[in-house]
Amino acid sequence: MGNSQTTPGIVAGRLPADRIQENFDDLHPAYAPHEAAVAADRCYFCHDAPCMTACPTSIDIPLFIRQIATGTPEAAAKTILDQNILGGMCARVCPTETLCEEVCVREVAEGKPVEIGRLQRYATDTLMDAGKHPFTRAAPTGKSVAVVGAGPAGLSCAHRLAMLGHDVVIYEARPKAGGLNEFGIAAYKAPNGFATAEVDWLMQIGGITLKEGQALGDQITLPGLKDSHDAVFLSIGLSGVNALRAEGEDREGVEDAVSFIAELRQTSDLTTLPVGRNVVVIGGGMTAVDAAVQSKLLGAENVTIAYRRGQEAMPASKYEQDLAAQNGVRLMFNVQPVAVHGNGRAVEIELEYTTDTGSGLTGTGETVRLAADQVFKAIGQTLGDTPEGITLEGRKIAVNDTGRTSLDGVWAGGDCASGGDDLTVTAVAEGRDAAMDIHATLVG
Structure with missing residues (x-):
């Protein structure tokens, strides 16, 4: 983040250490064994399971949930890891709400799916916590x-x-x-x-x-x-990082969201990580939400996600959008950046309202200004x-x-x-x- 620690408005330690630690606790606490058993019992173990089809790695979801239900979570983990060796991380970060859980029969019928992601985490955590690796290496091929x-x-x-x-x-x-x-x-x-x-x-x-x-x-x-x-x-x-193509994007305080998240992830003491008072994130995907929510959790007072299209087109899932809103992040739609204002450093960002003409997105000429001492670019990479x-x-x-x-x-x-x-x-x-x-x- 360069010399942002010296930039007025971008400072470290906006919140006390205990508050920051609480803010960055596990988003979804792990299941206890009895909770996993109850959650697994909700599964219908569909023969032609839509959840399995929806999984990009084709995990046999009904089988692993049945294995949890019968008290063999390590066997369930092996079923998962056969198809997805990073099943532990995917259980934490997968947008299950738009993949396996969205097509769950329970979701379709009752509006409440089997919590497949949390069950997957329970199984893989059980195996990894036991220090076991369920695969053995074949004889060397010489290749x-x-x-x-x-x-x-x-x-x-x-x-x-x-x-x-x-x-x-x-x-x-x-x-x-x-x-x-x-x-x-x-x-x-x-x-x-x-x-x-x-x-x-x-x-x-x-x-x-x-x-x-x-x-x-x-x-x-x-x-x-x-x-x-x-x-x-x-x-x-x-x-590579895409450019905003906005006047003044080289001003101090305009940064890449991925770099901000990387620094945050590698910082051992989050009270030392600087964040702005007024943060604006340009973009509409998961990276935009991650940067915005974490800015808020670090103590930024006003955080806005500005996305150039309508809400229905936003790449971040409804769940991620709700998570942002629940954490006090403002979502603005149909706006695109045209200028970052300030004398050497960012003070305001000027956004232009957009409209979809049917043949493409275009600016309307009407603009709005937001206070912004920190602007994060989350508009994709190259x-x-x-x-x-x-x-x-x-x-x-x-x-x-x-x-x-x-x-x-x-x-x-x-x-x-x-x-x-x-x-x-x-x-x-x-x-x-x-x-x-x-x-x-x-x-x-």
Whole structure:
């Protein structure tokens, strides 16, 4: 966040330490065993389960809930992890309200679904807390695979390949593994270092070497990886940040929301993290909500999310929108930034009202100004530098349905690859499926 600590209006310690700690407690407390049993008992164990179809990783949800109901949560965890090795994190961060729980028969009939996400967390936590890793590594194949990026897709791919007997080297640009699970989601969704603990647990499979501080294009190159490994999987995420295209966006106090969240996630004492008095977040997705809510929890007095389209088009789910509102965040729709005003630093942001003409979004000319000493950009990210020899589709790496790129021997998945919906659970599925295709290619 640069020198924002010296910026008037952006200060640390707006709330006492005990209040901040309380604010950042676990968003959804874990089930006790008896609560899990009661929740599991609500499941109809549908034969043709719509929840399973709605899950991007195709977890056998009725089976794992039945296993919880019969008192075998560790078996339930194995059912989950067979399909989704990051099932513990996905149970915390998945928008279950728009995936498995939205199509639950109980939701359709009664408006109250089986709490699938919390049941999944109960099962995976039970297994991980016991220190168990339910998978064993196959006999070594003698093949080596490079995985570039230790986010959800890369970790999923690496684990599956290692389990199948391949040697895997993960090259990670940051000093710590985890990707957006570690750096990019709200702290209250995964407190107590869960992302790090999950990576450590995943690595128990063996056969995986993690090399941190290794960025593609700097310390490592794609031709070099192809020469030293039998296959390469790219899961490099999105490192570029879209511009506001608003006058004055270079003023002090205008920052990238992802960087703010990353710093928050890596700060050991949240009372030292500066936040503005008047915060405006530009965007409408999960990152916008995470940045806005956490600003409020740090003590910002006025926090506004400004989204250029109507509420029905907002990418963040209704649940996330409600969470923002419950925490005192103001939601503004049909507004786009045109200028950030101030003498060197942000003081106000000017927003223009928008309308959808049917052929696209356009400004109406009518504007409104909001006090803003801190403005967060949460309007999406871009790939950054294109890996050498790789074809793009739009602004992402072009891949087929098993993650193959245009370059022989190179696969890709996660946010950097075409298709998908930029969800952790989708990235896990893409990494797993690419691993199976890499395996078939190497041993076939």
